[in-house]
Amino acid sequence: MEFIKENKKTLLICFSILIIGLIISYLIKNNIISFTGRETSEIYLKNYEVNEVVPINMDEKQMARKYLADYVKLIYLDPEKAYSLVEDAYREKRFGSLKKFNEYFSDLISDSFFKAEVKNLSVSPKGDHQEFYIIDASGNVFIFEEYSIMQYKVKFDLYN
Numbered sequence: 029m030e031f032i033k034e035n036k037k038t039l040l041i042c043f044s045i046l047i048i049g050l051i052i053s054y055l056i057k058n059n060i061i062s063f064t065g066r067e068t069s070e071i072y073l074k075n076y077e078v079n080e081v082v083p084i085n086m087d088e089k090q091m092a093r094k095y096l097a098d099y100v101k102l103i104y105l106d107p108e109k110a111y112s113l114v115e116d117a118y119r120e121k122r123f124g125s126l127k128k129f130n131e132y133f134s135d136l137i138s139d140s141f142f143k144a145e146v147k148n149l150s151v152s153p154k155g156d157h158q159e160f161y162i163i164d165a166s167g168n169v170f171i172f173e174e175y176s177i178m179q180y181k182v183k184f185d186l187y188n
Contacts, residue, residue, distance in 0.1 A: 147164055
């Protein structure tokens with residue numbers, strides 16, 4: 029008892045610090061306060077739940093890379109689908125059949141073709157769609173007519 033009477037002020041200060049520490053830890057644990065300096069939107073973006081929509085912003089160059097990579101993959105894995113994505117009138121005039129389409133791309137297939145690297149890009153609006161004019165690292169021309177995101181038709185030159 030004498031110890032408490034002699035150290036009354038010290039014990040009171042320690043007890044106060046303990047109570048304040050418990051209150052602060054409770055507030056931090058329940059995300060009421062934060063000492064990280066991050067904005068709430070950054071914290072929100074890191075706490076995704078199931079079925080939550082995640083916004084993705086892509087520029088034209090990223091979309092062009094996506095279209096080219098997607099189409100090159102289709103040429104190799106599903107040539108029938110790749111053939112069906114060729115614009116209808118152009119497809120009949122240029123190839124006429126799936127066999128000729130496959131022959132055309134069997135000559136182009138190489139390691140650099142499968143890298144699907146965009147060397148030159150030009151994007152322009154054309155009526156109801158946007159046109160991506162792409163020249164890949166191998167010098168091949170792909171013209172994607174984008175009607176909606178990932179909804180496109182493709183051509184391989186402007187002459188036919």
